[in-house]
Amino acid sequence: MRSAEPGFLRVIGLMSGTSLDGVDAALIETDGVTVGRRGASLSLGYDAALRQALYALFDRASELRGDEPELLSAERALTDIHAEAVRQVLTMEGEVDLIGFHGQTLFHAPQSGRTWQIGDALRLSGATGLPVIHDFRSDDVRAGGEGAPLAPWYHAACLAGQGRPVAILNIGGVANVTYVGRDGTILACDTGPGNALLDDWALRHTGVACDHDGALARAGQVDQARLTALLAAPFFHRLPPKSLDRQAFIAALDLLAPLSAEDGAATLVAFTVQAVATTILPEAPRAWFVCGGGRHNPVLMQALAETLAGRVAPVETLGWNGDMVEAECFAYLAMRSLRGLPLSAPGITGAPGLFTGGRLSAAAIRPAPGFWPLPSRDAALSRDPH
Numbered sequence: 001m002r003s004a005e006p007g008f009l010r011v012i013g014l015m016s017g018t019s020l021d022g023v024d025a026a027l028i029e030t031d032g033v034t035v036g037r038r039g040a041s042l043s044l045g046y047d048a049a050l051r052q053a054l055y056a057l058f059d060r061a062s063e064l065r066g067d068e069p070e071l072l073s074a075e076r077a078l079t080d081i082h083a084e085a086v087r088q089v090l091t092m093e094g095e096v097d098l099i100g101f102h103g104q105t106l107f108h109a110p111q112s113g114r115t116w117q118i119g120d121a122l123r124l125s126g127a128t129g130l131p132v133i134h135d136f137r138s139d140d141v142r143a144g145g146e147g148a149p150l151a152p153w154y155h156a157a158c159l160a161g162q163g164r165p166v167a168i169l170n171i172g173g174v175a176n177v178t179y180v181g182r183d184g185t186i187l188a189c190d191t192g193p194g195n196a197l198l199d200d201w202a203l204r205h206t207g208v209a210c211d212h213d214g215a216l217a218r219a220g221q222v223d224q225a226r227l228t229a230l231l232a233a234p235f236f237h238r239l240p241p242k243s244l245d246r247q248a249f250i251a252a253l254d255l256l257a258p259l260s261a262e263d264g265a266a267t268l269v270a271f272t273v274q275a276v277a278t279t280i281l282p283e284a285p286r287a288w289f290v291c292g293g294g295r296h297n298p299v300l301m302q303a304l305a306e307t308l309a310g311r312v313a314p315v316e317t318l319g320w321n322g323d324m325v326e327a328e329c330f331a332y333l334a335m336r337s338l339r340g341l342p343l344s345a346p347g348i349t350g351a352p353g354l355f356t357g358g359r360l361s362a363a364a365i366r367p368a369p370g371f372w373p374l375p376s377r378d379a380a381l382s383r384d385p386h
């Protein structure tokens with residue numbers, strides 16, 4: 001079925017985040033400016049073998065050339081899970097026009113001019129018969145930006161009528177915030193760790209890569225001296241925009257190693273929360289709406305509510321699906337890329353202007369009627385509120 005809205009395409013966004021838990025897929029209808037109907041969505045978990053293969057690649061990502069057999073084999077497996085996710089959405093939704101494929105970030109070092117998301121877009125296009133936009137971050141980094149976060153474009157497009165200043169806080173493997181000021185100015189950055197360190201800590205101590213419902217952290221005490229040491233890192237004194245690699249604070253696990261499983265988990269939760277609280281924003285947000293897997297952790301949510309000045313609530317309060325915001329975001333960004341609309345902005349990624357980004361891969365595509373020709377870039381830009 002075609003999108004009912006003229007100029008809108010039906011786009012599947014695919015996100016596999018830094019938590020390494022799997023891939024999220026979500027369909028939205030959009031023209032890259034306005035968000036229309038949200039359609040089917042689902043998550044497919046990585047199996048243990050793929051998760052381990054990816055984790056092993058993280059550890060040596062900065063030295064990889066890109067043609068190592070174990071890298072290529074993980075990339076194929078990763079791509080095929082994404083193709084399966086698309087197939088399942090197609091079964092529920094019928095005709096779709098475009099895919100936005102984030103890929104798995106292996107390495108993110110914008111200060112060295114590199115950000116690297118693996119995933120074979122041409123293979124995905126061939127497997128699904130759909131055009132695929134991918135590699136969303138490289139152009140921004142080449143232009144001098146952080147390459148992340150990119151979700152603020154989507155957060156801002158979805159916010160409507162909330163009292164400002166307002167913040168959307170995503171707590172994934174890494175945490176990031178979108179701040180919208182009184183005058184609508186958008187400022188964004190990664191705030192610090194999200195769940196990734198806590199997942200690694202839980203895996204080490206319990207064999208399960210998640211402190212489910214905060215059970216460990218709830219039973220522990222924060223080690224204030226170690227927390228202070230962690231928060232002394234220069235990152236927390238930098239102004240936004242700024243971004244992080246998943247492994248940026250991995251040494252925290254060694255610092256906390258002498259602690260019990262419970263105290264270490266409590267300290268890591270406090271680390272995530274204090275990192276958010278110390279993020280330098282123009283004004284304290286009146287409300288923080290939280291998305292990403294961290295909002296399922298009640299101990300983390302309670303600590304955020306006790307620490308932040310404004311109201312703290314899950315994005316479900318706004319009628320959003322907090323598990324699918326990032327997948328929807330990459331559908332939205334794919335449409336923006338297709339139309340040549342900006343993905344970069346000074347307040348979001350620190351790029352020195354407004355730039356588009358992303359690449360189109362199309363193998364054996366069956367474009368839906370009306371897909372070509374695209375709306376003109378100039379017409380799109382003149383209607384873009386950002």
Ligand SMILES: Nc1ncnc2c1ncn2[C@@H]1O[C@H](COP(=O)(O)OP(=O)(O)OP(=O)(O)O)[C@@H](O)[C@H]1O
Nearest residue numbers: 017018019172173174195212213292293294296297
């Ligand atoms: N019930 C729960 N209790 C505690 N933590 C949970 C629960 N459910 C999910 N999580 C956390 O959420 C994480 C997944 O979050 P999410 O899917 O937002 O991450 P991601 O998309 O990989 O990250 P990123 O935003 O960095 O790309 C899990 O790894 C886990 O730590």
Ligand SMILES: CC(=O)N[C@H]1[C@@H]2OC[C@@H](O2)[C@@H](O)[C@@H]1O[C@H](C)C(=O)O
Nearest residue numbers: 105108148149150151172174176326
């Ligand atoms: C390099 C990279 O993959 N960064 C991710 C990661 O996960 C959360 C945070 O760090 C954010 O900066 C970004 O993802 C979201 C979707 C973004 O670009 O907005």
